[in-house]
Amino acid sequence: MSVIDEIKQRLDIVDVVSDYITLQKSGRSFKALCPFHTEKTPSFFVFPERQSWHCFGSCGVGGDVFSFVIKKEGVEFGEALRILAQRAGVTLVSKQKEKREDKEAERLYQLNEATAQYYHKLLLDSKDAEIARSHLKKRGISQESTESFQLGFSPNSWDALYQHMLARGYKRDELVRAGLVMEKEDWGVRDLFRNRLMIPIRNEQGSIAGFGARALDDSTPKYLNSPQTAVFDKSGILYGIDRAKRAIREQGLAIIVEGYIDVIIAHQYGFSNVVASMGTSLTPKQVVLTKRLTTNISLALDADAAGDEATLRGLDVAREAFTEEKSPDWLGSTSKLVGNLKIIHLPRGKDPDEVIRESPENWRKLVDEALPVMDYFLEAVTLKLDLSKEGQRAAAAEQLLPRISEIADSVERELYLKRLANLVGVDERVLAGKAARRKPTQRERSKKAVSLPSAKVLGHPLEEYCLSLLFQHPELRDEGQKLSPDYFEGTENSELFLAWRASPDVESLRQNLDASLWEHLDSLVTRELPPATNKELETALADCTRRLRGQRLRMIKAMEEMLILEAASEGDKNVIKERVETILQKALEPSMQLRDLFEEEERARKGAKQ
Numbered sequence: 001m002s003v004i005d006e007i008k009q010r011l012d013i014v015d016v017v018s019d020y021i022t023l024q025k026s027g028r029s030f031k032a033l034c035p036f037h038t039e040k041t042p043s044f045f046v047f048p049e050r051q052s053w054h055c056f057g058s059c060g061v062g063g064d065v066f067s068f069v070i071k072k073e074g075v076e077f078g079e080a081l082r083i084l085a086q087r088a089g090v091t092l093v094s095k096q097k098e099k100r101e102d103k104e105a106e107r108l109y110q111l112n113e114a115t116a117q118y119y120h121k122l123l124l125d126s127k128d129a130e131i132a133r134s135h136l137k138k139r140g141i142s143q144e145s146t147e148s149f150q151l152g153f154s155p156n157s158w159d160a161l162y163q164h165m166l167a168r169g170y171k172r173d174e175l176v177r178a179g180l181v182m183e184k185e186d187w188g189v190r191d192l193f194r195n196r197l198m199i200p201i202r203n204e205q206g207s208i209a210g211f212g213a214r215a216l217d218d219s220t221p222k223y224l225n226s227p228q229t230a231v232f233d234k235s236g237i238l239y240g241i242d243r244a245k246r247a248i249r250e251q252g253l254a255i256i257v258e259g260y261i262d263v264i265i266a267h268q269y270g271f272s273n274v275v276a277s278m279g280t281s282l283t284p285k286q287v288v289l290t291k292r293l294t295t296n297i298s299l300a301l302d303a304d305a306a307g308d309e310a311t312l313r314g315l316d317v318a319r320e321a322f323t324e325e326k327s328p329d330w331l332g333s334t335s336k337l338v339g340n341l342k343i344i345h346l347p348r349g350k351d352p353d354e355v356i357r358e359s360p361e362n363w364r365k366l367v368d369e370a371l372p373v374m375d376y377f378l379e380a381v382t383l384k385l386d387l388s389k390e391g392q393r394a395a396a397a398e399q400l401l402p403r404i405s406e407i408a409d410s411v412e413r414e415l416y417l418k419r420l421a422n423l424v425g426v427d428e429r430v431l432a433g434k435a436a437r438r439k440p441t442q443r444e445r446s447k448k449a450v451s452l453p454s455a456k457v458l459g460h461p462l463e464e465y466c467l468s469l470l471f472q473h474p475e476l477r478d479e480g481q482k483l484s485p486d487y488f489e490g491t492e493n494s495e496l497f498l499a500w501r502a503s504p505d506v507e508s509l510r511q512n513l514d515a516s517l518w519e520h521l522d523s524l525v526t527r528e529l530p531p532a533t534n535k536e537l538e539t540a541l542a543d544c545t546r547r548l549r550g551q552r553l554r555m556i557k558a559m560e561e562m563l564i565l566e567a568a569s570e571g572d573k574n575v576i577k578e579r580v581e582t583i584l585q586k587a588l589e590p591s592m593q594l595r596d597l598f599e600e601e602e603r604a605r606k607g608a609k610q
């Protein structure tokens with residue numbers, strides 16, 4: 001999350017504006033005399049749901065919390081950012097500090113790379129590594145895989161790696177920070193990994209972030225990972241993602257298994273969309289990582305773990321990470337389960353690598369037959385409980401109802417309610433009533449508390465798409481001049497647009513921009529857009545411009561309509577009359593513009609058909 005998003009998420013626009021002027025509650029919004037022009041009746045409104053403000057009086061302007069502070073304090077974006085960051089308790093990281101951290105990370109990657117090379121060479125050449133080589137042979141891992149995954153062997157020594165790295169100019173401190181050696185007062189420095197099969201773990205960009213290590217004797221733990229370091233966070237990495245990402249994108253499916261060896265064997269047999277969850281159940285960070293590539297995830301689960309409380313909880317976490325806040329219009333938001341989370345049933349007692357080696361055909365079949373996660377829940381509960389007993393039927397309903405009532409799609413929800421009704425022998429209407437009356441569980445309540453402020457950071461996807469087009473395609477400059485800074489509600493976006501308009505190219509644009517916006521600029525400049533011809537690009541930008549304009553006009557109209565309704569419900573005839581009159585006068589404007597826009601859209605549609 002960028003600092004700008006973080007600040008927006010932490011602050012409530014109502015609190016911030018209240019620091020400057022006195023707001024008065026008015027239905028779902030707050031009103032005040034406009035601080036930017038002189039007036040007798042309030043026409044300045046703050047909308048908490050949208051986290052925006054708008055003056056319906058003579059200024060006719062609006063925006064988010066940043067633009068309010070910029071205008072009110074008469075400062076530039078950078079200064080507004082500092083003011084709001086301090087208020088939100090968000091630390092602004094200076095560019096120097098960021099550079100220092102980048103340098104530190106770079107050094108750790110380098111160090112890990114050197115370590116991997118050392119262990120790899122030992123595995124290939126050393127006599128002591130015979131035990132590791134025969135283990136690989138037993139697991140069916142080919143020479144080619146051994147080399148391309150850069151597998152290695154850590155010798156049975158207290159300080160072989162330490163001495164090797166010191167001799168190459170690495171320092172004791174940085175080896176400790178990389179988690180490769182441990183430092184204790186009583187015995188000095190020791191290698192962390194001894195007599196183990198070493199598996200370098202690469203991040204999405206392909207840099208080695210840490211290591212997984214399997215014991216080759218009966219030492220415990222059987223699997224040992226690098227500790228958390230500046231570059232290694234187990235919960236945010238998927239093993240194999242660097243080489244799987246392309247296949248995942250192309251096939252529109254990510255298969256997540258548990259073990260490193262599973263991934264290596266899968267890739268060896270040509271199943272290149274397989275990654276591993278690092279031995280834990282799937283974390284939200286891992287789901288986010290995958291979601292950037294595809295919204296279809298299939299999890300391979302051991303039959304022994306079916307119905308396991310821990311497994312089910314893990315699936316709930318994954319399911320939640322799959323749920324996204326969607327904003328259908330400017331009023332409020334709804335959450336919706338996006339994508340497909342499915343479960344691959346493994347035969348009892350078998351890991352994916354065994355299944356694949358025995359019969360790639362069978363693996364393909366298991367993947368095809370993966371069950372939607374809700375079916376899996378149904379099955380798991382049925383498996384665990386004896387549904388011929390009344391009490392256990394009630395327990396089944398209790399476990400499944402909360403999960404079913406969270407399904408956003410009503411048709412799908414009905415379907416599962418029906419199946420649950422059949423399963424527990426209760427009329428589905430009774431269940432539906434129960435689901436509706438059900439008190440939210442603690443988990444759901446805490447989830448709500450978390451998801452409410454996040455509705456604030458839905459962002460402005462259309463604005464950002466539009467800017468990406470402009471930044472990546474200089475040939476669109478003429479068409480882009482048709483946009484107005486007013487179309488951008490996110491101040492970070494309107495700032496970028498203004499800077500773009502004033503600069504001949506993206507490099508000089510950066511020079512004209514507050515440094516706090518560089519990160520946002522970079523994300524838009526490097527964002528992947530589908531390949532398109534010049535003609536298609538022009539159409540895309542024109543569409544985007546029209547939609548932004550329409551969005552703004554519709555929003556203003558909807559706000560005005562809401563204000564009229566609220567005035568009506570307040571019951572003060574004079575207020576209503578006054579407000580309706582001013583609003584009607586102004587409302588004509590967006591209405592006319594909307595009509596123009598509609599005609600323009602019609603023309604564009606017809607043009608596209610010819």
Ligand SMILES: [Zn+2]
Pocket residue numbers: 034035036037044055056057058059060
């Ligand atoms: Zn005003």
